[in-house]
Amino acid sequence: MEENKEGAQRLVFGLHVNTKSHNIDQSMNLWEEVRTANQHPSRRSYHSAVMWNEKMFIYGGQDLREGPQTGMWRIEIGQFDQGEWEELKTQDFGPLCRHSAIVKNDSMYVFGGTDGTQEFNRIIVFNLNNFSARSILPDNASCPPPLDSHTACLYEDGTAAWMIVYGGYAAGERSSNVYTFNLNSEKWKQAQTSRGPEGRSNHSAVIYKDHMYVFGGTNEEGEKLSDFWKLDLRTNHWEDIKGKGDVPSGRSGHSAVIFKDVMIVFGGMKDITKETNDMYSYNFESQEWVMFQFEHQIKDPVSNEQLEEFKKSRISPNKKGDPSPTNKSPLLKKNTTESMSPQKTYTRRNTDGSSPDGTFIMPKKKKTLYDGPASPIVGRIRAHPPHPRDGHSAVISGNIMIVFGGDRHQMPFNDTYVYFLVEQTIKTPLKVN
Structure with missing residues (x-):
């Protein structure tokens, strides 16, 4: 039954994917670039993005020439069509980048970040129904210090919900602390954990079955990390995971999302001026890494x-x-x-x-990867993956992953892509010829 459903999906998408082949980079055909004709966000990286009611919301970010950005945008992207980008009228809290955001019910919680001159440890709560906003200021010694380049995840156990904050820059150093913010009582608490990973920034973190999984980032010496850790959110015990298979190389500024029983890692920076657009999956049940997209150099779709x-x-x-x-x-x-x-x-x-x-x-001068004519295509450009990048965002909506923005060699993007999640493809290893 599952095989028939997957076959139907491939037919509907119009993508001829040979899921039995192990040595073809099938994932290339599963990308589509989404091009809209009207107003859209300026180029940015290290913004935040959440999905709510089938719409993607982005907030803040940075352009290395213009500095940190302000404002909130949204777009609805479905399987086959998309709406237009819309800039939302919200209270102005000033420019912000390298912050985090989660969504719970109709509220978007934005924590920390920097405006380029100082870091914050406030929470901004946006009501996504009417776009009203309020701020929650630190009120006790258990709250995090001003923080940026950290991660925040939503964790629910059936009785309560928390925002779990890990790592980032704090008081001049990279942090390895874990903080929890109870969304019901709106109180902070620092978690007392076992000895775990070294301090890091620009890593990724996801929640799967009462555990937070942390991958990669940059350590205090500036090295790109490839270690993988699991924190039991019931016992606060850290575990160093020695995964099997194609373990990704060290990177920072990548994205990680959960689809069914796998984590999908896309892109990131392997070294200064060395961004990538390769993709890996980690199967939580088999504890195996799979590389399912090679790194590719991408040209603009103009003839x-x-x-x-x-x-x-x-x-x-x-x-x-x-x-x-x-x-x-x-x-x-x-x-x-x-x-x-x-x-x-x-x-x-x-x-x-x-x-x-x-x-x-x-x-000194703003520069983009491509300085030719704009593509005449508006809509979907099939089989067109994103350029290598870091500092982008990725969110899940049903069985598509939506990627927005990021930068490469200090050249920012404001492009949007969808990736169709075919379970067989993301679990099938590539073979190097």
Whole structure:
């Protein structure tokens, strides 16, 4: 019965996926880029995203040239169609990035983060029905210190619900502390855990069956971690998991989501200027890692003919063959690092991709991966995976994963993708030829 259902899904999606093959990167065909025609969020990374009533909400984020961003946006993305991006009118709490967000009932809880000059330990609660907002300020010694680049997960045990906060930057160092915020009483408590993982930032964390699973991140020495830990939320006992199979390489700024009995890890930064778009799954029952998408370099879906037409349209009519002084011919730019300038800095602790001395350096000139014509396509572009990236968001809606934003080599994105979750594909290992 399950096999028939999966076959029907492949037929409905119009994707010819050979699930019996073990050496073909089947996942490439399961991606679709979602392009909308009207207003959409500015380029950003290290924002937050949640799903609520089949809509994705994003909040804040950063553009390394413009700095931390403000505002909340939403979009409804279904299996075959999508709405338009909508900017929501909410109370302005100022720019914010590297924060966390969870959703419970009709409330979105945004915790911590930085505005580029200071970190926060407040909670902002948004009512997603009417977009009213309130803030919860720290009120006792058990609450976390000002924190950013941490994780927050929703945990429910049938009687109560908590926001579980782990790791991040705290008081100038990477933290390994665990804090719980009771959503009913709105009180903080620091969890007294057994000895666990070293302090880290820009890791991932998910909840599965009364356990929080933490993967990767960056340690105090700036190393990209590949260790995997499990915290029993009933006993507060940490366990170092030695997974089997294709264990992912160390990374930070990646995403992790839960689909049925697996965790899906996408993208992240393996090293400075070394982002990836590979994908792994971890089966909680078999404790096995599977790599089901290789790393790929992605081109913009604009044909060579369209690019040539665009170049011709940018040639000065006064002197045929010479580029207009104000309109240079577009190029598919090489993926090189951006030249840096100390003209504008945010003083804060060292973050992934920033300078070693801890200043938050802004690039002199904004740069994108592609500087040619916009794609004429509006809607879905099938079999078009995301560029390698870190600092993006990923959420689950039914059997699709939605990915938004992020950056690569300090070049931010504001693109949106869906990945169709076919259980056989994400559990089938790739073979390297």
